[in-house]
Amino acid sequence: MEQNIQVEVTDREGVMHQLEVPVDMGLNMMEVCKSYGLPVEGTCGGMALCASCHMYVLSDHNLPEPSEDEENMLDQAFFVKANSRLGCQIRIKPDLDGLSVQLAPVGAE
């Protein structure tokens, strides 16, 4: 079995959460946040069709470029920055060990 990775999520109050995440469950960052009870709605269930899992990537991990669907959705979101991503489109893989993200503010969806 592959080893778990560690990711770091800063919530909207600025509190940092260290999360241990399995890499063999096909999870994405929206699901990871939800499963740890962090305030991420994931309204559309991970189809890149809402922006309720809007987050900023703080670490310099090499993530795959956002798909056209994700970019389209980010066009409808607010407080969008250069490092904005939809958590549901960040797939957990071994090379994301140490990933650090911050939840976008309320109203950013």
Next chain:
Amino acid sequence: MIQTDIIIIGAGPVGLFTVFEAGLLKLRCHLIDVLGQPGGQLTEIYPKKPIYDIPGYPSILAGDLVKNLMEQIAPFKPGFTLGERAEKLEKTGEKEYTVTTHRGTRISAPVVAIAGGLGCFEPRKPPIENIEAFEDKGVDYIIKDPEKYRGKKVLVAGGGDSALDWSIILADIAKEVTLIHRRTSFRGALDSVEKVMDLARNNKINLITEAQAVGLNGNGVLKEVIIEQDGKSPVAYEADHFIPLFGLAPKLGPIGDWGLEIENNAIKVDTYDYSTNLPGIYAIGDINTYPGKLKLILCGFHEGTLMVQSAFKYIYPDQKLSFKYTTVAGVNGFE
């Protein structure tokens, strides 16, 4: 006043299928939906996406599932009030509720089934601090009559079809049209994108990309929109109207104030019959919550099916309900 047996709030897949199950028990339904067409999220958000977990369909497009459901419930002649939001719920009799929509349509029935999914789809509002103060005083989220903008300075924000299409239309009507978008590229139909680029080249549209509106100024009515372009300091643009077009997002809406027990934006129900804390009011599909809840269309179908059995017993406590398979009894629609 419309009279029916079950008022169904929400014309998504679960609300639609509930008409069928109610019809088998000779109960008539009337559906209300804030959207202009039936299907809910399936029609509004992902009509072209395949769904793989509808029993009996290895794959079906969301739009086709809605089409099929409409065909399946047609014999039971449901009533529809579309494009109206269920605003008010009143107890108007011992076993009668009246629901009033935001347009004033009134519907009465002994039973109300809330199949509201994620809630009402409402325009996404940019998080500009004082935006609500300027609503209808220069800020519009929906364009009803483009003539309103004749001779005015209009600022449209957004990067999708509606932002593009309205900018093109308003270019001929308004005194000045500015389109702002957070990226340099636009999604939306290629044809519309080209047209906007053309209009921008000919100075018919003022195009500002990699930018967002961050503030509004005015004095009772809108006067200026503050725009921040990436890496630059904010600039104030004169505008009579600011039209942010960022699509629709679901909100629980008025249902949240009806005295129902709410938990995490969902209505708490008893899994025995999906009844809420108010007698005669049920909640089915994505809008309800209970231990083990899964937001799946197929679970909503099940919930609606059990719910109408309970609704029948609530409406006709003295009548016996004998369950018949459709294969045995067929589907006998209403005249």
